[in-house]
Amino acid sequence: MFQREFAMRLVAQPGDTLYCRLSVNTQLYARVSHLLKVGKNNFRPPPKVDSSVVRIEPRKPRPQVNPKEWDGFIRICFIRKNKTLGSIFRMKNVLSLLEKNYKTLQALQPSQGIGSSDVEMDITGLGDSKDDESMDMDDRTDNEMELDDGDTHEEVSEFKAKVLSVLNEGNFYEKRASKLTQEEFLYLLSRFNMAGIHFS
Template sequence: MGKAKPQKRAGAHGSTPYERKPKAAASQNIFKYNKDFGQHILKNPGISDAIVDKAFLKSTDVVLEVGPGTGNITVRALEKAKKVIAIELDPRMGAEVTKRVQGTPLAKKLEVILGDVIKMPQLPPCDALISNTPYQISSPLIFKMLAMPTPPRVAVLMFQREFAKRLVAKPGDALYSRLSVNVNFWATTRHIMKVGKQNFNPPPKVESDVVRIEPKMGSARPNIAFEEFDGLLRIAFNRKNKTLRAAFGQKEVLAMCEKNYKLYCGLHNIPIDESIADDATAAAAAAAAEDVAMDVDDNADDGGDEDRDGMEVEEGEGWGGIDKDAEEEEEEDDDMPTFFKEMNNDTQTKDQKTPSRHPKSKVALVIRAKVNKVLANTELADKRARQCDETDFLKMLVAFNEEGIHFS
């Protein structure tokens, strides 16, 4: 006789309320979000609605969205616009947003482009740009949009809060930068709302803000090359707490201006003298260069200066401060024997008479004279970049161009 089958324990049939769920159902995420791509999905539907509403979309608009993610903003834009072009770097997200509208009338209005928006030669033509922007491409995306021949009518973008404050900063503000000047020169910006980190999945480590940007169109758009204006700003804001005389007196900047000036003269058949300057002229130019290099800003009005790493230097601790060691050395000089004093004087005299290892060409002296002339005529030599507005920089660019110096 066969053995009786052993009975299973209670609950093994999966009919009790204490059963374990399968692993596949335990996780609600379809896939793991990639933080390297800045994937923080906006999960608050109210904020998604506000972003689309603030774009004031028309039924004839073509909307460009960067980083659609799972399509929370995309679906709302599709309901109001004629077409939505979504640029997505992650193929999984591209498939997800496509699947979300599959089999609906909205599917015909959606176009998904897989790729890196920053590496694209140019953004697709559009009437509006909306995005929960990946933070690492915030600045390149802004410049890419402003450099378009025909930029969108409006852009409603989400940024890290500090970056958003830089967009709307004014001259004199702590966060006023090259980005602030460019955006306010080519567009008008307005802060829309603050967005807390709890509105994202997964939550980022920083808070976010939504900003509305309206590029200037038609006759209001400046009739100059974006690359050249931005090139001027790069030089001015390299050390924004230094004077513009010091910024444009750097050897690297003068060398770049000389190179561009030679190219300009070659294109316009303007003769230039590239011979080596005589000793007297070169000595005068070297003295002028030393004066610019030793330019020390009086920090009484801003309480500090900014070094290459952006660290603040308190007044008196660094540039412009009183060197007590130097005073002590002067007192010690009084007790120094006459023999050593004479030897030191002879050494200093020999150093002054040593010719430069890199003789200056006449065109280099012309460039230095032109730069000093522009700074003097615009009355901006002693101003700092953080104190100038877009009108000041435009006036400086026009003056440089009149002298044949360009920055693109």
């Protein structure tokens, strides 16, 4: 049993207002279903909020996905869940972090033969770790937000073009994280990995 809003985030589906990183991550590893609502008046003294009972059943076998890679990817997608992925992946801080990670992996792989999971990307610059932005209601549209797309030069960098080509090839450029299913997230992550772009 959880506070109702938290419980509804656990079971939220793509397109729901409460759909967030918590929803995506929980549903990757477990089947979650809402069983019943428990009103606050059922408790003495009554709390300030209602509760809900949910069933969480771990998926067996577990999905074959690198947890660090998945978490880094989902964090970026949900920086602003109602922005298009094209806008998110054009942001300076996102491109800078991904390119730094990409160059580090490129430099280390030939000399040490390491795998992509051996180098972690620094994602602390994407937001305040104390306040998870994905838990906030973000009903703003792209037009209401300042877009910092990293176009400081007329020419688009080779790496930026690589990132955007992955989004365009999979028809994800105009899609929003708040509307994507588990399968779509997994597919997009695999496309990035195939292009040599990693998130952990």
